[in-house]
Amino acid sequence: MGYSRILGTGSYLPSQVLTNAQLAERVETSDEWIVTRTGIRARHIADEQHKTSDLALRAAEAAIASAGIDKDEIDLIIVATTTPDMIFPSTACILQEKLGLPGVPAFDVQAVCAGFIYALSTANAYIKSGMAKKALVVGAEIMSRVLDWDDRRTCVLFGDGAGAVVLGASDEPGILHAKLAADGRYQGLLNTPAQISGGKIQGMPYLHMDGPAVFKFAVKSLSEIAMSTLAEAGVEKSAVDWLVPHQANLRIIESTAKHLGLSMDKVIVTLPEQGNTSAASIPLALDVAVRDGRIQRGQTVLLEGIGGGFAWGAALLIF
Numbered sequence: 001m002g003y004s005r006i007l008g009t010g011s012y013l014p015s016q017v018l019t020n021a022q023l024a025e026r027v028e029t030s031d032e033w034i035v036t037r038t039g040i041r042a043r044h045i046a047d048e049q050h051k052t053s054d055l056a057l058r059a060a061e062a063a064i065a066s067a068g069i070d071k072d073e074i075d076l077i078i079v080a081t082t083t084p085d086m087i088f089p090s091t092a093c094i095l096q097e098k099l100g101l102p103g104v105p106a107f108d109v110q111a112v113c114a115g116f117i118y119a120l121s122t123a124n125a126y127i128k129s130g131m132a133k134k135a136l137v138v139g140a141e142i143m144s145r146v147l148d149w150d151d152r153r154t155c156v157l158f159g160d161g162a163g164a165v166v167l168g169a170s171d172e173p174g175i176l177h178a179k180l181a182a183d184g185r186y187q188g189l190l191n192t193p194a195q196i197s198g199g200k201i202q203g204m205p206y207l208h209m210d211g212p213a214v215f216k217f218a219v220k221s222l223s224e225i226a227m228s229t230l231a232e233a234g235v236e237k238s239a240v241d242w243l244v245p246h247q248a249n250l251r252i253i254e255s256t257a258k259h260l261g262l263s264m265d266k267v268i269v270t271l272p273e274q275g276n277t278s279a280a281s282i283p284l285a286l287d288v289a290v291r292d293g294r295i296q297r298g299q300t301v302l303l304e305g306i307g308g309g310f311a312w313g314a315a316l317l318i319f
């Protein structure tokens with residue numbers, strides 16, 4: 001069995017930027033509190049007329065161009081999102097239509113902030129088993145639509161954006177190992193519990209989070225899954241060139257890096273300018289670092305993330 005390799009990356013951020021200072025005019029917060037507790041300075045907000053699939057399309061087109069392939073070579077589309085365009089059909093099907101790829105299998109993966117790791121690992125399995133040759137894997141979110149803009153505990157944390165990769169079958173090493181985990185007992189700590197019934201929204205349609213409890217669990221579980229992913233792949237932590245973590249809180253990122261013995265100059269951090277873009281944060285950070293030349297072909301890269309569910313995971317790859 002061969003490998004799947006990342007052939008190209010792409011990303012897209014809406015042009016509208018919302019700074020901490022602007023937020024402080026709206027809710028009782030301050031730039032100082034947000035920067036000290038999270039590391040976030042600004043986030044991008046999607047225009048009202050745009051949907052998640054529009055952001056996904058821009059990131060997907062950039063990834064296809066960077067892979068240097070014809071879009072018709074794509075034979076699988078997976079979109080990780082927790083803010084889909086609609087209840088159904090999937091955002092992946094809507095993206096498929098926008099890309100003009102009728103017939104290509106397309107589906108969404110819902111694992112919130114771990115969504116991209118889940119989607120990447122699924123696409124990897126399809127490619128390794130021979131069920132697909134070139135997969136488009138996208139993480140795209142408009143988190144701003146599920147935030148209560150009067151709740152300072154959550155509205156300062158999130159942003160909108162999309163990131164994508166094209167994954168292709170290869171004889172050369174690419175994804176070495178991916179490991180997923182979930183524990184639904186923690187569903188109440190981080191959720192948007194609303195549902196639609198009888199034509200009405202039932203329950204709270206805003207993101208709710210017990211920040212300190214999530215923080216504690218994230219620090220522990222991300223370090224554990226990063227270490228076990230390396231161990232199962234037979235790769236020493238000293239061999240990791242880059243850590244591309246989910247961008248939720250700088251203190252969580254620093255703690256995971258410390259456990260791995262990585263200095264922060266080996267960690268890709270986009271959080272200050274982007275906030276937490278949920279399933280989009282890892283492919284967004286990956287694309288930024290590939291395009292600015294930090295991540296080079298042949299280097300060893302570790303991706304990791306956690307979100308509501310809880311669901312979490314890590315993927316180790318040679319770029």
Ligand code: UT7
Nearest residue numbers: 029030033037113152153156211212214215218248249307
């Ligand atoms: O992406 C999914 C995974 N998500 C995460 O990993 C997020 C994990 N959690 C966190 O990042 C942190 O817990 C937060 C950034 C959400 C909160 O930071 P914290 O240091 O855990 O603060 P806290 O929730 O314990 O709140 C401390 C104080 C409280 O005031 P009192 O009760 O001590 O008087 C809050 O009311 O800070 C207050 N506070 C704020 N103050 C100013 C909470 N939010 C704000 C705010 N501005 N935006």
